[in-house]
Amino acid sequence: xxxxxxxxxxxxxxxxxxxxxxxxxxxxxxxxxxxxxxxxxxxxxxxxxxxxxxxxxxxxxxxxxxxxxxxxxxxxxxxxxxxxxxxxxxxxxxxxxxxxxxxxxxxxxxxxxxxxxxxxxxxxxxxx
Amino acid sequence: xxxxxxxxxxxxxxxxxxxxxxxxxxxxxxxxxxxxxxxxxxxxxxxxxxxxxxxxxxxxxxxxxxxxxxxxxxxxxxxxxxxxxxxxxxxxxxxxxxxxxxxxxxxxxxxxxxxxxxxxxxxxxxxx
DNA sequence: TTCGTTGCAAACATTTTGCAGTTTC
DNA sequence: GAAACTGCAAAATGTTTGCAACGAA
Numbered sequence: 001x002x003x004x005x006x007x008x009x010x011x012x013x014x015x016x017x018x019x020x021x022x023x024x025x026x027x028x029x030x031x032x033x034x035x036x037x038x039x040x041x042x043x044x045x046x047x048x049x050x051x052x053x054x055x056x057x058x059x060x061x062x063x064x065x066x067x068x069x070x071x072x073x074x075x076x077x078x079x080x081x082x083x084x085x086x087x088x089x090x091x092x093x094x095x096x097x098x099x100x101x102x103x104x105x106x107x108x109x110x111x112x113x114x115x116x117x118x119x120x121x122x123x124x125x126x127x128x
Numbered sequence: 129x130x131x132x133x134x135x136x137x138x139x140x141x142x143x144x145x146x147x148x149x150x151x152x153x154x155x156x157x158x159x160x161x162x163x164x165x166x167x168x169x170x171x172x173x174x175x176x177x178x179x180x181x182x183x184x185x186x187x188x189x190x191x192x193x194x195x196x197x198x199x200x201x202x203x204x205x206x207x208x209x210x211x212x213x214x215x216x217x218x219x220x221x222x223x224x225x226x227x228x229x230x231x232x233x234x235x236x237x238x239x240x241x242x243x244x245x246x247x248x249x250x251x252x253x254x255x256x
Numbered sequence: 257t258t259c260g261t262t263g264c265a266a267a268c269a270t271t272t273t274g275c276a277g278t279t280t281c
Numbered sequence: 282g283a284a285a286c287t288g289c290a291a292a293a294t295g296t297t298t299g300c301a302a303c304g305a306a
Contacts (some may be wrong), residue, residue, distance in 0.1 A: 006280050006285045026285095027271080029197035040262065048273060067296080081237055086301045090237045108253035109209055109218045117245055123238035134260050134305050155296080170263045176295060177261095195295065224270080 010038060011049045018059060019073040024080070026068040045051035062089055063118055077114055083123035094118060138166055140176045146187060148199040152208070152217035154196040190217055191246055205242055211251035220247060 017030050031046045053059035059084040062070045062080055066085045145158050159174045178199060183188035190198045190208055193215045208219040
């Protein structure tokens, strides 16, 4: 039994915001970004809609950086670079020969559905 | 200026516990495991020592699963399998040809220090 | 005796949730 | 009008921290 869906201006704005940035933002970031346009926006609404998008497959969780979950509207799997210093998350091009990243692969402990590749280091800004 | 270090029975036990399991446990898990032996153990102590181990490089953080940080005393980088259903974390053998996983690689957004490879899926127990 | 370590509880930060009012259909 | 959506604030979680007591050197 699925719940019906109704249009919501705020939900649309949340998804649009996430789709128009490469920042791989946190819920808070999206909230801060939309608050000027929707002064009555609540953080709970951002969380609720993000969680809804995730179950619908419109959004994925890239990683938890400094305690905050970071989201991406680009759901096609691709590697990310995380700056452990400032928390910035950057897209990286798909590396050649990463077969396991797409499709389903078996190993003896379970069934792999997808593969997450996270490069860690210091971004150029933080290397000063 | 580094701080001197003093011996602590509890610290030793925390590290030993982490080293003797393949569970990639959370702080809470270690706490629960040691509580019977150290009835006066405090969760804060577990967190403090884990954080200390991490700065010393004795321990790494594997991932944040269901909101909880998971640790590993095996600090040599290797891929993990995460069961998104029950949260179990399993070791995977190093795949061939994962050069970027060790050493330092450059890309135009920053400097890569290491690479984290996480396979997601359902473990055998959860596939029932 | 000195100073690192710990228990305890309070403080924090992020995320979730209950409820009553609002909006969409 | 029914059901989804939202603001608000409280609650639930996971983690950190201040402080006085404790333990190792």
